[in-house]
Amino acid sequence: MDKQPLTPTDSSSDATAEPSRRKFIKGSSMLLAGGAIAAHNTSVARGAHAYGSDRIKIGLVGCGGRGRGAAIQALNTDGGEVRLVAMADAFDYQLEDALKTIQGQHPDKVEVSKDNQFTGLEAYQGVMASDCDLVILATPPGFRPLHFDTAINAGKHVFMEKPVATDVAGVRRVLEVGKLAEEKGLAVQVGLQRHHEERYKEIVERVHNGEIGDIVTARAYWNGGGVWVRPRRPEQTELAYQTFNWYYFNWLCGDHINEQHIHNLDVINWVMKGYPVQAQGQGGREVRKGPDHGQIFDHHMIEYTYEGAHNPKMFSQCRHIRGCWNQVAEHVSGTKGFADLSGAKLYDNSGKLLFKSNGSGGGHQQEHHDLFADLRAGKLPNETEYGAKSTMTAILGRMATYSGKVVTWDEAMESNQSLADFDSLKSFDQEAPIQPDADGNYDVPVPGKTKPYV
Numbered sequence: 001m002d003k004q005p006l007t008p009t010d011s012s013s014d015a016t017a018e019p020s021r022r023k024f025i026k027g028s029s030m031l032l033a034g035g036a037i038a039a040h041n042t043s044v045a046r047g048a049h050a051y052g053s054d055r056i057k058i059g060l061v062g063c064g065g066r067g068r069g070a071a072i073q074a075l076n077t078d079g080g081e082v083r084l085v086a087m088a089d090a091f092d093y094q095l096e097d098a099l100k101t102i103q104g105q106h107p108d109k110v111e112v113s114k115d116n117q118f119t120g121l122e123a124y125q126g127v128m129a130s131d132c133d134l135v136i137l138a139t140p141p142g143f144r145p146l147h148f149d150t151a152i153n154a155g156k157h158v159f160m161e162k163p164v165a166t167d168v169a170g171v172r173r174v175l176e177v178g179k180l181a182e183e184k185g186l187a188v189q190v191g192l193q194r195h196h197e198e199r200y201k202e203i204v205e206r207v208h209n210g211e212i213g214d215i216v217t218a219r220a221y222w223n224g225g226g227v228w229v230r231p232r233r234p235e236q237t238e239l240a241y242q243t244f245n246w247y248y249f250n251w252l253c254g255d256h257i258n259e260q261h262i263h264n265l266d267v268i269n270w271v272m273k274g275y276p277v278q279a280q281g282q283g284g285r286e287v288r289k290g291p292d293h294g295q296i297f298d299h300h301m302i303e304y305t306y307e308g309a310h311n312p313k314m315f316s317q318c319r320h321i322r323g324c325w326n327q328v329a330e331h332v333s334g335t336k337g338f339a340d341l342s343g344a345k346l347y348d349n350s351g352k353l354l355f356k357s358n359g360s361g362g363g364h365q366q367e368h369h370d371l372f373a374d375l376r377a378g379k380l381p382n383e384t385e386y387g388a389k390s391t392m393t394a395i396l397g398r399m400a401t402y403s404g405k406v407v408t409w410d411e412a413m414e415s416n417q418s419l420a421d422f423d424s425l426k427s428f429d430q431e432a433p434i435q436p437d438a439d440g441n442y443d444v445p446v447p448g449k450t451k452p453y454v
Contacts (some may be wrong), residue, residue: 001024004139005139007433011272014385021332027322028165028428033264038106038152042106042421044263045381047415049314053068054079054080054081054282054376055080055081055082055083056080056081056082056083056133056134056372056376057082057084057085057130057131057132057133058071058074058075058082058083058084058085058133058134058135058136059086059087059088059127059128059130059132059134059135059136059156060084060086060087060090060098060127060135060136060138061088061123061124061135061136061137061138061139062088062089062096062136062137062138062139062149062161063087063088063089063094063095063138063171064089064098064138064139065101066138066161066191066242067089067098067136067138067139067161068098068102069100069161069364070136070138070161070191070364070368071084071098071102071136072101072102072105072106073364073365073367073368074134074136074159074368074372075105075106075109075110075370076106076365076368077095077324077369077371077372077373079373079376081224082107082109082372083109083111084106084109084110084112085111085112085130085131086109086112086116086117086118086126086130086132087099087112087116087117087118087125088117088119088123088124088126088127089119089120089123089128090120090121090123090139090141090240090243091102091244092119092120092430093169095117095119095430099112099117099321104433109198113205115419116130117128120427120428121243121425121426121427121428123149124139124143124146124147124150124360124403128150128154128156129154129426132156133156133157134156134157134158134159134187134375135147135151135156135157135158135159136159136160136161137151137158137159137160137161137207138160138161140246140252140253141161141162141163141164141165141166141241141252141253141254141258142165142166142167142170142246142251142253142254142419142420142422143252143422144160144161144164144165144170144174144424145164145165145169145170145171145173145174145177145422146164146422147160148160148164148173148174148177149173149177149358150186150406152180152181152184152186153180155184155186156186157186157187157188157372158181158186158187158188158189159189159367159368160188160189160190160191160387161190161191162190162191162192162262162263162266162387162390162391163192163254163258163259163262163387163390163391163394164384164391165254165386165388165391165392165395166250166251166252166253166254166395166419167254167417167418167419168392168395168412168413168415168416168417168419168453169249169416169417169418170389170416170418171388171389171395171413172392172413173326173415174384174387174388175388177384177415178382178384178385181382181384182380182382185380186380187371187374187375187379187381187382188381188382188383188384189209189367189370189371189381189383190384190386191364192262192263192266192366192383192386192387192388192390193269193363193366193367194264194266194267194270194363195270195363195367195386196206196304196363196367196370197359197360197361197362197366198357198360198361199343199357199358199359199360199361200267200316200344200355200359200363201338201359202344202359203341203344203345203346203357204267204270204271205334205336206339206346207271207334207339207341207346208271209272210239210336210378211336211337211346211354211355212332212334212335212336212337212338212339212346212347213334213335213336213337214308214309214310214334214335215271215308215312215332215333215334215335216310216312216313216333216334216335217312217313217314217315217332217333218268218271218272218312218313218314218318218330218331218332218333219312219314219315219316219317219329219330219331219332219339220261220264220267220268220316220330220331221261221264221316221317221318221327221328221329221330222261222263222264222317222318222319222328223258223317223318223319223324223326223327223328224319224320224326224453225320225321225322225323225326226256226288226298226321227247227256227320228247229245229248229292229293230244230245230285231292232292236428237257237429237432238339238431238432238435238436239409239425239428239429239430239431239432240408241429242294242432243428244256245292247259247294247296248292248293248294248295249294249295249296249442250294250295250296250398251419251420251433252396252432253294253296253372254259254310254391254394254395255297255300255398256296256297256298256318256320257297257300257394257397257398257401258391258394258395258398259316260318260324260392260393261300261316261318261394261397262316262330262394264316264328264329264330264391265316265390265393265394266305266352266386266393267330267341267342268304268314268332268391269386269389269393270386271330271332271341272306272308272312272314274307274308275306275389275390275392275409276303276305276307276314276393276396276409277305277306277307277315277401277408277410278326278396278406278407278409279302279303279304279305279396279397279400279406279407279436280301280302280303280306280400280405280406280407281299281300281301281303281316281397281400281401282301282401282404283299283300283301283401283402284297284298284299284447285297285298285320285444285448286298286299286323287321288320290441291439291440291441291442293347294370294442295434295442295443295444295445297302297445298319298320298321299317299318299319299321299399300316300317300318300319300398300402301315301316301317301396301398301400302314302316302400302401303313303315303316303398304316304393304397310335316397317425328342328431329341329342329343332340334451335348336349336363337354337417337431338349340357343356343360344356344357345357361364363384377453380437381406390424391408392412393414394415396409396412396446399412399417399452399453400452401447402445402447402450402452403445403447403448403450403452404447404448404450406450407452411452412452412453415452415453417454419433420433421433443452
């Protein structure tokens with residue numbers, strides 16, 4: 001659940017985009033006329049229709065708070081018509097509520113007939129079969145690899161929320177599908193919205209230009225009071241309950257280090273121009289211990305190591321405990337100075353302010369402005385790799401805190417860890433991937449006993 005407004009994309013205004021659009025449409029038409037588009041690449045024709053008409057039809061998969069927010073932000077974009085034409089959610093009441101909310105914001109841009117409203121665990125397939133051009137994927141993140149795979153194979157452009165997986169198998173699948181998206185000429189954007197904020201882009205560029213020297217250490221924080229807990233409803237099966245209270249089950253959420261702290265980890269990866277080679281850390285459950293809190297920890301602290309001239313370290317904290325010091329931020333220190341990345345400020349080693357960005361924030365909205373402008377300009381951004389690898393950075397940290405061991409990137413990626421078989425989940429009457437004990441409690445990781453790759 002995102003609470004904070006957060007590789008830059010190159011967007012153009014409608015006026016400057018027109019030659020690119022015409023060139024794109026002309027190129028697509030020539031390919032079609034010449035029969036040069038293979039069967040697996042027919043998505044180019046689908047995309048060309050959207051660019052040519054300036055009308056982009058979107059489908060929404062996952063109608064919770066972030067899903068409806070993303071749909072509204074997509075409909076807020078200008079430069080041509082955007083219409084919401086299909087919706088899916090595991091729960092009918094959530095879809096109905098989201099439809100009312102989105103219609104309240106954009107009554108003239110919602111064209112979702114009853115036939116294009118789908119519910120249940122297989123509801124996503126209805127959206128993929130609809131005539132939408134782009135799908136927004138905003139379900140609990142464990143489902144993301146399956147839904148992403150299905151969307152790309154259906155020839156849809158994709159906006160998918162972060163994180164993009166909850167286990168190594170999911171990360172590997174997303175990376176492979178991202179390559180397929182590029183082959184099929186489909187755009188992919190990931191909801192790591194700080195990449196679309198001017199202030200972040202400015203400060204990261206200055207760090208990359210060497211204004212604080214070589215990076216030696218970094219700090220990243222997402223410390224807060226935590227999020228909602230959804231009590232069990234009497235009519236729910238175990239699988240329905242876990243899906244409903246998804247934040248507290250690792251197969252669905254990946255722990256809050258994955259669901260929230262990924263933003264801060266991603267910023268440090270961006271600055272480092274790479275990903276950590278290993279992690280070690282500690283964490284546990286200090287205040288969230290009951291059955292309603294499933295399996296996840298309420299605090300993590302990790303030391304990540306990156307490759308580089310100084311073997312730079314990132315010290316990462318995320319905590320969900322009320323009444324404590326809170327901060328959501330990123331900082332890096334170099335040989336010539338330091339940067340408050342979240343504050344968009346640079347300092348020299350004496351503490352003198354060297355630069356402060358006046359750039360805008362509002363990344364949640366800006367990422368949609370950028371994506372739809374790119375599509376209309378015939379550009380096809382693909383943010384899959386850093387979305388997947390920043391997700392893997394969070395999973396690596398979780399492996400370290402759950403096990404209490406040093407965990408390397410290569411060993412973790414080779415493990416092919418899988419927390420659930422999402423492809424096999426068709427109905428809430430099926431057995432959930434994990435089961436409570438006789439007292440209603442769930443298996444919780446124990447550092448020193450839990451193996452790193454489970």
